[in-house]
Amino acid sequence: MALILKNWMIGSTDVDEELQLMRSKNEALCARAADVNTQLEAEEMQPGRKRKRQVENWLKNVEELEAEVGYVEKDVKRGQFSSHKMLKRDIVSLTQEMDDLMEQGNFPGGLTLDDHASSSVPLVTSKLKGRLFEENLRMILSWLVDEDVCRIGVYGLGGIGKTTLAMHIHNKLHEDVKTSSVHVYWVTVSQENTIVTLQRKIAKAAKVDHLLEGETDQIKRAAVLSNALKKRKKVVLFLDDMWKHFEVEKVGVPVGKDECKLIITSRSLDVCRRMLCQRRVKIETLSKKESWELFLEKLNNFDDLSLEVRDVAKLVAKKCAGLPLGILTIAGSMRGVTDIHEWKDTLEELNDPTRHHGDMETDVFPLLELSYNRLNDVKLQKCFLGCAFFPEDSKLSRYEIINFWVSDSLLENIESREKQLDKGHTILNRLINASLLESLDSQGNYVKMHDLIRDMAIKIGNNTSRFLIRSGLQLTRVPNAIEWTEDLVKVSLISNHIADIPSNISPACPYLSTLLLTDNPLKTIPDSFFLHMMGLRFLSLTQAPIKKLPDSISELKNLSALEVAGCMSLNYVPPLSKLVKLRVLNLNCNGSLVDVPKGIEVLPNLRFLGLQSCDKLCVPFHRLLTGLSYIEHLEIGYGIKSVLGTDLMKLQHLRRLKGCWMSDVSNFNSYFKSQHFHQLKYYQIYIAMIGSTHYYSFIDNVFDKNVVVYEYGKDQEGQIKPIALPDNIQFLQLICVDSSNLLDVIPSMHGLSRLSRIWIGYCDSLEHVWSSASCSDLELESLEELNLTELVNFRGITVDGKLLSGALRNLKKLTIEYCWNIEALFTQSVLNQLQNLEVLEVQVCSVLRELVSLSDNLEDAETADNNDNTKMIYLPKLRILQLIYLPNLVTICLKGLLSYDHIENITIIMCPLVKKLPLSFPLLDDGQPAAAPLSLKMIMVEKEWWEKLEWDNPDSAYLLQPLVTFSGSR
Structure with a gap:
């Protein structure tokens, strides 16, 4: 018994020693695990780092082993074990595992590794504001899942939210990293746009900058960077705030399917274009x-x-x-x-742009001014500053602003006016592309300057060139004497209420070069006002009701541009013979002027003369020619009589001719074939029968080559003289032409391959309705707009009995107004040729019953099967549909007239018989409409009409309701 007890005690002592050793090693292992966890937390806070799997497994094993130790401790405490031998074996086994784990826990290769799929972190940004921002976000995210779209450009004005939008896209992609294999990198480029800098920034963002260490050769660096990015396959690279383009290959960015996609932000559309962005989105201002x-x-x-x-x-x-x-x-x-x-x-x-709010000075203007500084062209900068002379929110036409630059000598040192105009177009495009001017249409024909950009421009002008800009401020008097400082260079008082200039005001401004008094109710100007402005180069008094120009203007010997257009009461201009530097004299639209100013025949530098719409001016053209041998741009009108092609040929330097009235058709036909005619870059010519009354036709300056055929028909002998139009004509107006067959008047129409627009009005004699008859041989390939107005008895346009439908292949805009007898607008065959139509406007056609007739022969339309809905009729590019006052219109289309992807605006007013909208919706699996067209921005209708509309599915009305605006409501 004593021996058994002794052995028991010996076993117990051994177990206690092993148990104590296990506890000691467990504490050490747990301490090591705690250290590892602390180090992991620190490393994982760094972008693009994650714990190794072996570390994760080791921590899990330590946790499991610690649990087993706990179980053993509990068994020992409760005495729940079969023998000391079994207990000791368990303790020794656990201790050995601890030794193994302690050795494994050294991790000589580190605890973490690069995780390039999560190398970015969510960017801190403000909340997106505005419907357009939300739409742009969804649109760009949809582009990113398109395999064919690899380059996306976001551009717009500084401070407008480009970076904010890009940050939200970045963060959205970052959220999806865990469920996708995409790698997202953000690089702020700014103005450090060199190849080496970009390589370094991109490599650092992708955590491969160590691969470029020691390598100085740019080509090799590009190869290394490209190879590293290719290995990661799907990459989205954000390049924020780009100011210059670069070739991605030279940097080492492998753009392509399953490789790298680029999203760039820039103030410049030109940068986006030169970066080959397949999709571009302009960020607009908030509503x-x-x-x-x-x-x-x-x-x-x-x-x-x-x-x-x-x-x-x-x-x-x-x-x-x-x-x-x-x-x-x-x-x-x-x-x-x-x-x-x-x-x-x-x-x-x-x-007041001369005073600035402190925070605007420090936070906003410096950011906007960067765009101005980056123009890097003095001429470009001066033209930009010139746009600030106009009132706030001014809508400026391309024609207006470029001619202003020319008159203000901002495009001097260019040898010809035509080249000046070319340079002007280039400069305007660059300012639009740099987001310093806002284009108001897709072609950039009208622009405006953002209010804060204008304030910034005025601030720069005041600091560098001494401007005094008081345009559009409703002033009733000119600035006081204190403001007319001696160092003033340019003064703009456009669009005020200044009616008189006091006789005691004579500003001493010897350096003043530009004075703009445009659009003021000026009735008189004292002679003394100009006495101390001898350096004046550009004077504009346009649209003033002044009757007499002061004689002191005759002494302004440095004047290069004098503009008094639109002064309808003006009847006296002093002699101009001393103005030898005068290049521009604009007297257009002066209704009381009866003669040309004296002395213009001796002005050696005159390049532009405007006398258009001077109705009381009756001067033979041959007299006007005296002294105008160097004229390049001539604008004349109905008051200049007897214009012959042979006279025009004497003006050897003429490149632009506007408002020229001709009645001798034979002379015109021979003139247009001459070399002189073909040197014209711009022409606007009226062809009218002798005795025709003057008519103010609609002229669009978008087109450089215009011909107006007005009140033209049969002569006294009942014959029509055919007009042989030049083949480079772009815009043709036919007004009150008395003929049932256009080929009788213009037999060359089938060859006018460059025709971009036709405007037809008041033509009572045209007989046939649009039908299926094809005129594909007419080859009017470039037709962009057709405007039909006031066609009292109009039933169609025919040539030899054939409709001009073949000319509609490239029609972009169709406007029909006051066509009292048209019953149907299109046949199916004609509509099939309108595949490029973007705008359809139909107004005040009281007889019109349907837009699309079921029959190709309109005379048989009433017998056609009106229930045949099998054919789908599409206008695939139509963006705008406007239907106003069509009291008998019953149906807009058969089926599917409007393209779901393109339609933007629909206006239907005073069409009481129309019961359905011409919209089709994509359907869900259960047959319900999925959504309103994504492109649709507005529906303008009458409230009562809207509430009575019939719907194939009631949910369609619900989906469209947020886009509806009721006419007459605010």
Whole structure:
């Protein structure tokens, strides 16, 4: 018994020693595991790092072993074991595992490795504001899943939200990293746009910068970087704030399917184009509603403001003109301000570009000014600053702004006016592409300057060139003497209410080169006003009711441009013989002028002479020719009589001819075949019968080559003299043409392959309705717009009994107004040729019953099967549909007239018999409509008509309701 007890005690002692050893090693192992976890937390906070699997497995094994130790401790404490031998064996086994894990826990290769799929972190950014931002986000994300789209460009004005949008896309992709194999990298490029810098930044973002260490050869660096990115396969690379383009191959970015996709942000459309972006999106300013909501959110104390302060706050928010950066800056600076006086002072600062709000000076203007500085061209910068002379929110035509630059000598040192105009178009395009001017249409024919950009331009002009800009401020008098400082260079008082200039004002401004008094109700100007402006080069008094120009203008010997267009009461212009530097004399639309100014025949540098629409001016053309041998741009009109082609040929340098009336068709036919005619870059010629009354036709300056055939028909002998139009004509107007067959008047029409637009009006004699008769042989390949207005007895356009439908293949815009006897607009065959039609406008056609007739022969349309809905009729590119006052219109189409992908605006007003909208919806599996067209922006209708519409599915009305605006409502 004693021996058994002794053996028991010996076993117990051995177990206690092993148990103590196990506990000691377990503590050491747990401490090591805690250290590993601490180090992991630190390393995993770094972007693109994740724990190794062996570390993860080791920690799991340590955790499981610790649990087993706990079980053994509990068994020992409760005495729940069969023998000391079994207990000791368990303890020794656990201790050995601890030794093994402790050795494995050294991790000589480190705890973490690069995880390039998650190398980016969510970027901190503000919330997206506005419907357009949300739409752009969805659109760009859809492009990213398109395998064929590898380059996406986001462009727009500085501070407008390009980076914010890109950040949201980046963060959305970052959220999806865990469920996809995409690698997302963000690089801020800014102005450090060199190949080496880009390589370094991209490599650092992708965590492969160590591969470029020590390698100085740019080509080899590109190869290394490209190879590293290719191994990762799917990569989305964000290049934010790009100012110059680069060739991706030279940097080492392997753009392509299953390789790398680029998303770039830039202020310049040109950068996006030269980066070969397959998809581009321009970020627009916020709407008034969205701007106000963002302003309130940032202000954060609107409820604390009085009603009076709230009214001022709305005006302050409006001054930011939808620019998010401006809104956030101003709202942030006014947060907590409740004093009405401080709010009024802020509004005054924003209204006066010569005074600037402090935060705008430091946060907004420097950002906007970067775009100006990056123009890197003095001529370009001067032209940009010149746009600020016009009033705030001015809509400027391309023709207007380029001619202004020419008159203001901003394009001097260019030898010819034609080359100046070419340079002007180039400069305007560059300013639009740089987002310094906003294009108001897809062709850039009209532009405007953002309010804050204009303020920035005025600030620069004041600091560098001494401008005095007071345009559009409703001034009733010219600035006081203090403001007419001696160092003034340019003064703009456009669009004010200045009716008179006091006789005691004679500003001493010897360096003043430009004075713009355009669009003021000026009745008189004293002679003394110009006495001390001998350096004046450009003077504009356009659209003033002044009757007499002061004689002192005759002494402005440095004057190079004098513009008095639109002065309908002007009847006296002083002699101009001393103005030997005069290059531009614009007297267009002067209704009281009876003679040309004396002395213009001796002006050696005159290149532009405008006498168009001077109705009382009766000057034989041969007399006007005296002294105009160097004229390049001539604008004349109905008052200039007896224009012959042989006379025009005497103007050897003529390149632009506008408003020339000809009645001798034979002379015209021979002139257009001459070499002189073919040297014209722009022409607008009226062909009219003798005795025709003057008619103000619609002229679109988009087209360089225009011919108007007006009140033309049979002569006294009942014959029509055919007109042989030049084959390069782009725009043809036919007004009051008395013929049933256009080929009788224009037999060459089938050869006018460059014709872009036809405008036809008041033609009572055209007989046939549009039918299926084909005129494919007419080859009017480039027709872009057809406008039919006031066709009292119009039934169609035919040539030898055949419809001009073949000319419609490239028609982009069709406008029909006041066509009283048209019953159907299209046949199916004609509609099939309108595959490029973008705009369809039909107004005031009281007899029109249907847009598309079921029968190709309109006379048989009434007997056609009106229930035949089997054919789908599409206008695949139609964006705008406008139907107004069509009281007998019953049906718009058969089926599917509008393309689901393109339609943007629909207007239907005063069409009471129309019961259905011409819209088709994609359907879900259960037959329900899926969604409204993504492209659709607005539906303008009458409320009562909308509520009575019939729907194939009631859900369609619900989907369209947010896009509906009722006519007459605000």
